[in-house]
Amino acid sequence: xxxxxxxxxxxxxxxxxxxxxxxxxxxxxxxxxxxxxxxxxxxxxxxxxxxxxxxxxxxxxxxxxxxxxxxxxxxxxxxxxxxxxxxxxxxxxxxxxxxxxxxxxxxxxxxxxxxxxxxxxxxxxxxxxxxxxxxxxxx
Amino acid sequence: xxxxxxxxxxxxxxxxxxxxxxxxxxxxxxxxxxxxxxxxxxxxxxxxxxxxxxxxxxxxxxxxxxxxxxxxxxxxxxxxxxxxxxxxxxxxxxxxxxxxxxxxxxxxxxxxxxxxxxxxxxxxxxxxxxxxxxxxxxx
Amino acid sequence: xxxxxxxxxxxxxxxxxxxxxxxxxxxxxxxxxxxxxxxxxxxxxxxxxxxxxxxxxxxxxxxxxxxxxxxxxxxxxxxxxxxxxxxxxxxxxxxxxxxxxxxxxxxxxxxxxxxxxxxxxxxxxxxxxxxxxxxxxxx
Numbered sequence: 001x002x003x004x005x006x007x008x009x010x011x012x013x014x015x016x017x018x019x020x021x022x023x024x025x026x027x028x029x030x031x032x033x034x035x036x037x038x039x040x041x042x043x044x045x046x047x048x049x050x051x052x053x054x055x056x057x058x059x060x061x062x063x064x065x066x067x068x069x070x071x072x073x074x075x076x077x078x079x080x081x082x083x084x085x086x087x088x089x090x091x092x093x094x095x096x097x098x099x100x101x102x103x104x105x106x107x108x109x110x111x112x113x114x115x116x117x118x119x120x121x122x123x124x125x126x127x128x129x130x131x132x133x134x135x136x137x138x139x
Numbered sequence: 140x141x142x143x144x145x146x147x148x149x150x151x152x153x154x155x156x157x158x159x160x161x162x163x164x165x166x167x168x169x170x171x172x173x174x175x176x177x178x179x180x181x182x183x184x185x186x187x188x189x190x191x192x193x194x195x196x197x198x199x200x201x202x203x204x205x206x207x208x209x210x211x212x213x214x215x216x217x218x219x220x221x222x223x224x225x226x227x228x229x230x231x232x233x234x235x236x237x238x239x240x241x242x243x244x245x246x247x248x249x250x251x252x253x254x255x256x257x258x259x260x261x262x263x264x265x266x267x268x269x270x271x272x273x274x275x276x277x278x
Numbered sequence: 279x280x281x282x283x284x285x286x287x288x289x290x291x292x293x294x295x296x297x298x299x300x301x302x303x304x305x306x307x308x309x310x311x312x313x314x315x316x317x318x319x320x321x322x323x324x325x326x327x328x329x330x331x332x333x334x335x336x337x338x339x340x341x342x343x344x345x346x347x348x349x350x351x352x353x354x355x356x357x358x359x360x361x362x363x364x365x366x367x368x369x370x371x372x373x374x375x376x377x378x379x380x381x382x383x384x385x386x387x388x389x390x391x392x393x394x395x396x397x398x399x400x401x402x403x404x405x406x407x408x409x410x411x412x413x414x415x416x417x
Contacts, residue, residue, distance in 0.1 A: 001140045001279045001417050003314040005385055036142040038179060038276060040316060040381055044392030046331045052239055053185050058219030059231055066210060066232055071344060080336030092337055093344050096376060098235060100330055103179055103242055103381055105274040107144055112272060114183025133390060135383040137316060137416065138276065139140050140279045175281040176415060177318060191378055192324050197358030198370055205349060205371050237374060242318055242381055244413040246283055251411060253322025277415065278279050 004032035004136045007044075012126035015073070016094075018060045019121040021050075021132070025104075026111055028134050035109045037138015041119060042101035044131040047091035049098035049122035060120075067094045067124075091124035098122050106138055143171035143275045146183075151265035154212070155233075157199045158260040160189075160271070164243075165250055167273050174248045176277015180258060181240035183270040186230035188237035188261035199259075206233045206263075230263035237261050245277055282310035282414045285322075290404035293351070294372075296338045297399040299328075299410070303382075304389055306412050313387045315416015319397060320379035322409040325369035327376035327400035338398075345372040345402075369402035376400050384416055 006028050010019060021041075029039055041050045053059065071093035076082050079089025102119060105112040121132060145167050149158060160180075168178055180189045192198065210232035215221050218228025241258060244251040260271060284306050288297060299319075307317055319328045331337065349371035354360050357367025380397060383390040399410060 001315075003416065005314075005383065005390070036144075036276075037140075038177070038274070038316070040383055042381075042383070044395065046392070046394050051235065053231060053235065054220075056220060056223065058222055059228065062218050062220050062228055062232065063235070070209075070348075079340045081332075081334060081340050083336055084334065089337065089340055092331060093340065096329065096331065096341070099238065099377065101381060103181075103240060105144065105179055105181070105272055107274070112144070112274070114185070114270060114272075116185050117183065131392060133383055133392075135316070135385070135390070137314075138142065175283075176279075177316070177413070190374065192370060192374065193359075195359060195362065197361055198367065201357045201359050201367055201371065202374070209348075238377065242320075242379060244283065244318055244320070244411055246413070251283070251413070253324070253409060253411075255324050256322065277281065 001137060002034055002139060006134045008132040009129050010121055011129045012123045015126055017123045017126055020055055020118055021121050022119045025119050025134060029106055029111060029136055032136040034106055034136050034138040037106045037136060039104045039106050040135045042133050044133050047088050047095055047125035048130055049095045050102050051098045051120050051122055052102050052117050054116050055118045088125040094124045141173055141278060145273045147271040148268050149260055150268045151262045154265055156262045156265055159194055159257055160260050161258045164258050164273060168245055168250055168275055171275040173245055173275050173277040176245045176275060178243045178245050179274045181272050183272050186227050186234055186264035187269055188234045189241050190237045190259050190261055191241050191256050193255050194257045227264040233263045280312055280417060284412045286410040287407050288399055289407045290401045293404055295401045295404055298333055298396050299399050300397045303397050303412060307384055307389055307414055310414040312384055312414050312416040315384045315414060317382045317384050317414045319412050322411050325366050325373055325403035326408055327373045328380050329376045329398050329400055330380050330395050332394050333396045366403040372402045
């Protein structure tokens with residue numbers, strides 16, 4: 001069994017943002033030399049998400065609207081977590097709804113994807129460097 | 140390390156449907172010959188889900204009601220995504236709440252399940268063929 | 279490839295509870311002797327969750343409030359599932375929102391975690407023994 005681990009860092013300009021990281025993950029799988037296996041991609045911070053969906057700007061805004069409706073950023077005081085002096089109580093919940101991680105099959109040396117699958121980094125408390133872990137295992 | 144990959148195709152009669160695919164996945168694990176490892180099952184389309192829950196018809200309707208309350212199908216115009224001419228903005232959100240994938244331990248050649256765990260394919264934009272990937276790795 | 283499987287049992291005193299199980303999982307990874315691989319941790323019951331987030335009591339209460347707002351326990355009669363004589367329809371939905379499982383990279387013999395990541399067992403229908411599966415594969 002082979003394994004290959006890389007760490008990516010993202011600093012978004014705004015509090016919330018959605019970055020398509022598919023090409024980067026494809027490059028890591030190619031570099032790993034693994035032909036058959038699994039590729040784990042996870043946020044290492046608990047106010048960010050890695051998820052798979054469509055590369056369509058309207059849809060990304062729909063997700064953002066949906067999450068703001070479910071767990072609004074303001075008023076800050078609605079979250080007990082923010083009594084610690086933080087203002088990101090909503091971001092912990094938003095990331096949980098969207099998911100921490102994705103696991104993608106690697107087949108014939110490539111991400112084994114359906115026609116529209118794209119890997120996204122979802123940031124809910126940005127404007128500072130945050131990490132994503134990529135681990136490929138297989139043969 | 141061994142690996143075994145199969146693709147399933149489902150065409151549901153209605154827009155939304157919930158199919159118990161546990162027996163099919165058990166058959167794939169048996170065919171793989173893998174005794175100890177992991178079994179990934181994921182929707183390859185971004186408007187469908189694979190999740191684990193109970194085989195109880197009332198509960199499946201509860202999930203459907205819950206998802207319709209969170210992200211209703213109509214009015215279509217509430218989703219920016221539908222400005223592209225599609226009508227499945229809600230399906231992208233519903234699938235995200237339910238999850239894209241499950242990862243199940245394989246122990247002694249079988250899905251290592253609790254007493255009530257069943258694998259479901261959740262369709263949110265059906266009436267056309269859509270794929271599910273199954274990949275078993277291990278030894 | 280090596281694999282190592284353990285089962286944990288939790289009986290919470292209240293219906294809903296959130297237990298930090300990180301130290302226990304670290305111990306299992308150490309006992310496995312696996313240096314590079316993946317560690318799956320999943321609830322084996324369909325009314326409980328395993329998720330990763332912060333060890334902060336206010337945040338855990340925020341999650342509980344959020345889940346009660348999304349899928350309240352009462353009135354019991356709002357869930358078709360409860361017509362079977364059960365009262366845990368809400369617990370099935372809460373667990374789905376929080377997730378069944380986490381998959382954590384194992385690097386240099388340890389859980390490869392960001393600074394705040396902690397593994398939680400989320401119970402939504404407790405007061406009886408329920409199991410969690412931990413499987414580590416790798417080399």
